Amino acid sequence: MHFIDPDPGEGIATQQINRNYQASQVTQANATGFGAASDDFMERGIDLNEQLIQNKPASFFFRVNSDAMLGAGIHIGDTLIVDRSIPPSSGKVVVAILNGEFLVRRLQIQTHGVSLLPENKRYGAIHVEHLEDYRTWGVVTYVIHAL
Amino acid sequence: MLGIVDCNSFYCSCERLFQPQLLHRPIVVLSNNDGCIVSRSDEAKQLGIGMALPYFQAKELIEKNGVATFSSNYHLYGDMSWRVMESMRALLPKGAVEVYSVDEAFISLDHIAVDNLSTYCLDLKNKIENWTGIAVSIGVGPNKVLSKVANRLAKKNKIKTRGVVVLHNTRLIQAALQHTPIEDLWGIGFQYATKLKNWGILNAYHLSLRDLSWGKKFLGGINGIKLIRELKGLQSHGMQAPRTEKKMIATTRMFGRAISDWQEIEEALATYATRCAEKLRRQHSAAKTVSVFLLQKAPKQIASETYYRGQQVSGYKLLDNPSQLSPDIIKAAVEVGKTLFEQGVIYKKAGVILSDLVPDNALQSNLFVPPANNRRKKLMNVIDNMNAAYRGDILKFGTSGTQKNWKMRSEKRSQRYTTRWDELCLVK
Numbered sequence: 001m002h003f004i005d006p007d008p009g010e011g012i013a014t015q016q017i018n019r020n021y022q023a024s025q026v027t028q029a030n031a032t033g034f035g036a037a038s039d040d041f042m043e044r045g046i047d048l049n050e051q052l053i054q055n056k057p058a059s060f061f062f063r064v065n066s067d068a069m070l071g072a073g074i075h076i077g078d079t080l081i082v083d084r085s086i087p088p089s090s091g092k093v094v095v096a097i098l099n100g101e102f103l104v105r106r107l108q109i110q111t112h113g114v115s116l117l118p119e120n121k122r123y124g125a126i127h128v129e130h131l132e133d134y135r136t137w138g139v140v141t142y143v144i145h146a147l
Numbered sequence: 148m149l150g151i152v153d154c155n156s157f158y159c160s161c162e163r164l165f166q167p168q169l170l171h172r173p174i175v176v177l178s179n180n181d182g183c184i185v186s187r188s189d190e191a192k193q194l195g196i197g198m199a200l201p202y203f204q205a206k207e208l209i210e211k212n213g214v215a216t217f218s219s220n221y222h223l224y225g226d227m228s229w230r231v232m233e234s235m236r237a238l239l240p241k242g243a244v245e246v247y248s249v250d251e252a253f254i255s256l257d258h259i260a261v262d263n264l265s266t267y268c269l270d271l272k273n274k275i276e277n278w279t280g281i282a283v284s285i286g287v288g289p290n291k292v293l294s295k296v297a298n299r300l301a302k303k304n305k306i307k308t309r310g311v312v313v314l315h316n317t318r319l320i321q322a323a324l325q326h327t328p329i330e331d332l333w334g335i336g337f338q339y340a341t342k343l344k345n346w347g348i349l350n351a352y353h354l355s356l357r358d359l360s361w362g363k364k365f366l367g368g369i370n371g372i373k374l375i376r377e378l379k380g381l382q383s384h385g386m387q388a389p390r391t392e393k394k395m396i397a398t399t400r401m402f403g404r405a406i407s408d409w410q411e412i413e414e415a416l417a418t419y420a421t422r423c424a425e426k427l428r429r430q431h432s433a434a435k436t437v438s439v440f441l442l443q444k445a446p447k448q449i450a451s452e453t454y455y456r457g458q459q460v461s462g463y464k465l466l467d468n469p470s471q472l473s474p475d476i477i478k479a480a481v482e483v484g485k486t487l488f489e490q491g492v493i494y495k496k497a498g499v500i501l502s503d504l505v506p507d508n509a510l511q512s513n514l515f516v517p518p519a520n521n522r523r524k525k526l527m528n529v530i531d532n533m534n535a536a537y538r539g540d541i542l543k544f545g546t547s548g549t550q551k552n553w554k555m556r557s558e559k560r561s562q563r564y565t566t567r568w569d570e571l572c573l574v575k
Contacts, residue, residue, distance in 0.1 A: 057230040057237065058278035060565065066575040080574065085278045095574055100168030102574040133170070137280075 052142050058085035060138065062095055062102070069093065069104055071119030078145045080104065082138035093140040098126065099133050104140065148256045148264060148315065149386065150287040151294045152271075154231060155302065155310075157250035157281065158186035161227045162217050164280040165564045165572050173214040177202055181218055181559070182401070218560040224249065226565040230279045238274055245386050253291060255386050261315050268311045287313040288320070291384045292377035295333040296323050296351060320380060324352035334374050339366065355379055396434070398422040399498025405444045407493045412441070413481055419499040420480040424473040427501060428531060433471040435503035437479035438463035441487050442496035457495065460487045469505050472527055476501065 053059045062080040072093060074080070082095050094107045096116060105116035105126070113129040114136075128134045154160060158176035163169050173190035177183065184200050194212050196205050202216075209216055228249045235244045235252060243255040259267045268285045275283050284305070286298025293314055300323055301312040314320045330340035332351045342365075348354050355378035362371030373383035398419040406412060416439060427434055440461035464479045480499045562570040 055237075055278065057233040061568075061571050062574045063571040065573040068575065079571070084280060085274075097167035097170070100170065102167060102572060104574045135167075135170075137167075 052081055052144075053083075054141070055083055055085045058138075059083050059141075062104070064104065064143075066104070068118040068120050068123045069106075072106070072143075073145065074104060074119075074140075074143050075145055078143050080140050081142040081144070083141045084138040086139040086141070088136040088139055095137040095140060097133075097135040097137055098128065102137065107136065148259075148261065148287055148289055148313075149291065149294055150254045150256055150268060150285050151247070151291070151298045152231075152235060152252050152254055152275070152283050152285050153298050153302070154250035155282045155284055155305075156186055156188050157228075158217075158219065158224055159188040159191075160281045161220070161224050162215075162561055163188070164227075165223075166215075166561070169215050173212060174217070175205070175209065175214055176217045176219060177559070178219060185219070216559055220560050220563065222563040222566045223561065227279065227281060231275060231281050231283070234275050234278045235271075238271060243386075253294070253386060256287060264313045264315060265311060268313065269309060272310055282310070284310045285312075287311075287315070289314070289380050290377040290382040292333055292374060293320060293323075293380070296327050299331060300326060317380070321352060324355055324378065325350055327351040329354060332374075334370070351378060394504060395500060395502045396423050396426045396432075396504070397498060397500040398426075399440075399496065399500075401496045402494070405493045405495045407491065409485075409488055409490075412484060412488060412494060412497065415497050416480045416484045416499060417477045419497065420477040421473050423499050423501050424471060424476040424527075425531060427471045427476075427504070428507075428527060431507045432504040433469035433507045434476070434501035435466055435469045435505065436463055436501065437466065437476055437483065438500040438502065439480050439483040439487065440498050440500075441484065441494050444493040444495045462487055469503070471507050473530070 049056070060082045062082055064074055064076055064078040064080060067076055074093075080095065086092075088094050088107055088109075090107060090109045092107050093104065096103050096105065096107070098116070103116060103126075105118055108115040108117055113127060113131060114134065116126040116128065118125065156174075159174040162174055162176065171190070172188075173194055173196075174186075174188040175184045175191050175196060176186040178185045181202055183202060184196060184198065184205060187196055187198065191214055194208060194214065196208055196214070208214070231250070232244065232246050232252055235254060239254055240258055243258075245253040245255075247253055256264060256267070264287055268287060272283055272285055275281065284298055284301040286294045286296065286301050288294040288297050297312040297314045301308045301310050312323070314323050328350055329335060329343050329348055330337070332354070335343070343349075343354065348357075354375065357375055359372045359375055362375040363369070365371065366374060376383045400415075400419065402415065406415075420437070423434075438461060440459055442459045443457035445457040462483045464483050466475060466479060470476065476499075484497070562572070564570060564572050
């Protein structure tokens, strides 16, 4: 797959493509003799995006601002990764819009409407029957939590 | 066959995606400097808010109807545009997507049988909407002009067409052309439309009946021929290969308020020059020519329908060596700016344009001037990396100033939900 970025935006670091290297630019073994050997085994470092993002154009980040899903390991201040290309189904944790507000809950689809279930005893389940002000926004795939 | 995928009220759709309370409310987005309305949601269109209407003229209507108003949030729109285009690139064969503008792309559909085009495009449309949250319309025809005609009809009758119109036979093409007023045809500007209407050519169908030599004579030569050929169902505009390297790089902005002080102009020019040099380095080019223009504020015109533009002054400088280094570009831009600047004149816009670009790995050097040494290039690299990592200009050149009083006005800008960690959407 060949990706072409129409405008790489503000955040892309510049990489120089210049193959006319001079001797002084080549990293050489230092006194420890370690530099050169390890250079031969250099590879691109681990990129979290590869593990956490399956479909980049459909993936968005949200910031958690409630403890309603504590039981699912979702804490206040955590970052959610939301993939809009995954079809929402019962049992998935989703970001949903209800009455003009973003909520994170476990989705349950029934014959009459949907339910949004919290994972914290202090919160009640929400049953949505009139779907006009409800939208499932996307499916939560990962939560990033600082220890 | 080929199609055009066009985002519906693109800027408004971007705003709505992250502001669920706006689900059914009318929305407008204002241009740079909050000057004009550049995007309207369907609800706002129904209120009679015109496109490109100056904000102050629509203000009463906006306030009376509780229309949500936003300043342009280019970080958000740029990222959302990339998502829409990238979704298409992932869903279509390699090379089948030609990005045409921030919210439109031509797609090649040669791999799809004509009978399956409608189903295929509906599925594509749904996938783009599901993935990105941005609604699109798709018009399909035997060429670009007719796909544009189809797209306009898809947008006009969203419910009936479900956002997809495929013109796959002569009968459909003819009907579509009859429903396209001449002024709404792609490539026909206001002046040509007036002229054509005077000659009784009221819609695209009337124009399609003219022959090519007529087009050559009355519609601007080769472009007229191309347009009429496509209206007749032939192809004149092929798919263009994506251009990864720009031939010209420009940064031009309206000032937040009119300014007449040289120091402020100098700061603005230095900032624009820095921005240009960054773009230049990102595509591994160097520039030979640095051009600058200053736009003066127009004198007040009383009771006039037409817009008066102020006088524009411009100049350029040829660099001794092609360069991609900010200090070289800034120096040249400021030098040119200084020759243009007049004391006592009020300016409202300025721009820096870099042209005669060459690849930086094959810098043609001037024998008599020492080329930029490696150390300065390394410094640029460090600055670029730090600015990229910290999102913003934490390192910059003294000339750019630190106050930026002239900076663009954007009082109602929403958060940069998709490009900044500290501006993410909150979820309860």
